[in-house]
Amino acid sequence: MKLLILGTRGIPARHGGFETFVEKLAPFLVARGWEVVVYCQESGKGEVSESEWQGVRRIHVPVAREGAAGTILFDWKVAKHAKREKGLCLTLGYNTAIFNIVQRLSGQTNVINMDGIEWRRDKWGLIAKTWFWLNERAGCWVGNHLVADHPSIKEHLATRVKAEKITMIPYGGDEVLSADSALLQPYGLTHDQFSVVIARPEPENSFLEMVRAFSQKKRNHTLVVLGNFQPEKNAYHHAVMQAASDEVIFPGAIYDAPVVQALRFHARFYLHGHRVGGTNPSLVEALGASCAVIAHDNQFNRWVAGESAAYFKDEAGCSLLFNQLLNDTTRAHSMKEISRKRFHERFTWQQVLEEYEQLLSSWCQPPHRVER
CATH class of the missing domain: 3.40.50.2000 (Glycogen Phosphorylase B;)
Structure with missing residues (x-):
């Protein structure tokens, strides 16, 4: 063969x-x-x-x-x-x-x-x-x-x-059972005190909607937005960064796998704004790291994440989820457990x-x- x-x-x-x-x-x-x-x-x-x-x-x-x-x-x-x-x-x-x-x-x-x-x-x-x-x-x-x-x-x-x-x-995807929290120190992050977006910064991935929703008011929480942002060359990148409050950080594109793994594993929520595509690798990897997922509401994301995720249709819906979930430790823990279960059902x-x-x-x- x-x-x-x-x-x-x-x-x-x-x-x-x-x-x-x-x-x-x-x-x-x-x-x-x-x-x-x-x-x-x-x-x-x-x-x-x-x-x-x-x-x-x-x-x-x-x-x-x-x-x-x-x-x-x-x-x-x-x-x-x-x-x-x-x-x-x-x-x-x-x-x-x-x-x-x-x-x-x-x-x-x-x-x-x-x-x-x-x-x-x-x-x-x-x-x-x-x-x-x-x-x-x-x-x-x-x-x-x-x-x-x-x-x-x-x-x-x-x-x-x-x-x-x-x-x-x-x-x-791989199951992640632990990750080195020391890798978060260069970014000033601590376990469960931040949420993360990991994607290409393009309109179809809902960056602007998620950043605006988070930045509507003070959250006492950090939103980490990964991606290769070039605001001087790209109008969309510029709009996203202009919409961000001082609680949003843009560390750039990170390709060091252990660092990305730590960002997923230690985050309070993983945000997934993709509107187009099939089974997205980053979403599968988030399930494997037992992330509590906040995702754009479409047929692609709903089949992958199932009942483990909380879903939003637009900026207002995303803002409502931040209001409801950021300080709900019990709900976040439950969402993490359901994510791991969904991962083992279909994505190992x-x-x-x-x-x-x-x-x-x-x-x-x-x-x-x-x-x-």
């Missing part, structure tokens, strides 16, 4: 949720007897090279361009290279699914994780939205089978293809990885099926 993993920048993880997922899945499958190949994006010019990481064969593909153009070029090179390898493909994301016609035409089986509904995101302009919409359609066609990470994503994809062509497997890595192996194994058995 051989698996080629496409669609990420590679391992070990330094970027997003898909890279973290591959960092979990690839060694898991190797331990189960699989041969696993992961394509890794490298900067610069040169020849394709190989290395090994925890028993995983890594193929390093250099690209001379940076940003989105570099990622597109990398995906094209990977699609062509993977065609020459024997094995099952797992492609993570559909952003360049049109390139996977190479796999389809060569008879190579390709399972595609269709991620979120990218073309609905507010941050993209018309050209980008059109590109994503076309590639979502392409992914539905060229993929032999599709993975949806959320029931609502499966429902959406079922308007494009037959439901039996789609398997729902969510994202996973063991559950998620075993479901992936079961699906992928079914596609390694001859004869190869072609689902349309």
Whole structure:
């Protein structure tokens, strides 16, 4: 059984949720007897090279361009290279699914994780939205089978293809039972005396609504807003920071995993304002850290967090929740317990990885099926 993993920048993880997922899945499958190949994006010019990481064969593909153009070029090179390898493909994301016609035409089986509904995101302009919409359609066609990470994503994809062509497997997370509170000291924070927002600072993630709601009056509490804010370049970032009271702090983007873990684990509340997407990795990680969650009220967040979270529709609703919950220690403790229960119900890595192996194994058995 051989698996080629496409669609990420590679391992070990330094970027997003898909890279973290591959960092979990690839060694898991190797331990189960699989041969696993992961394509890794490298900067610069040169020849394709190989290395090994925890028993995983890594193929390093250099690209001379940076940003989105570099990622597109990398995906094209990977699609062509993977065609020459024997094995099952797992492609993570559909952003360049049109390139996977190479796999389809060569008879190579390709399972595609269709991620979120990218073309609905507010941050993209018309050209980008059109590109994503076309590639979502392409992914539905060229993929032999599709993975949806959320029931609502499966429902959406079922308007494009037959439901039996789609398997729902969510994202996973690690359980956090403790975290070093000393890591909070550089930020002047103490256990349970702050709440935290961890996300990309974009309009669809409700930053402005949450900061305004918190800042309406003195809270005797600190709101920590993580993210790469550039108020001098980005009008939305400027508006969020202008709306903040002196009880809101902006420590920037923090990539040190133990620090982020400590911020989640020791927070009174974790705020999740995402309005678009499927199973969000950050929300799953919050459940794994037993966070009491305050989340935007939509079908994506409600399925993930379930009854463990308190939900708001708008700024007024968020402000009301702050008024009701910030000083209610009993309610916060109860919400934390329910979050841990929800995490164990559906989102442990063991559950998620075993479901992936079961699906992928079914596609390694001859004869190869072609689902349309």
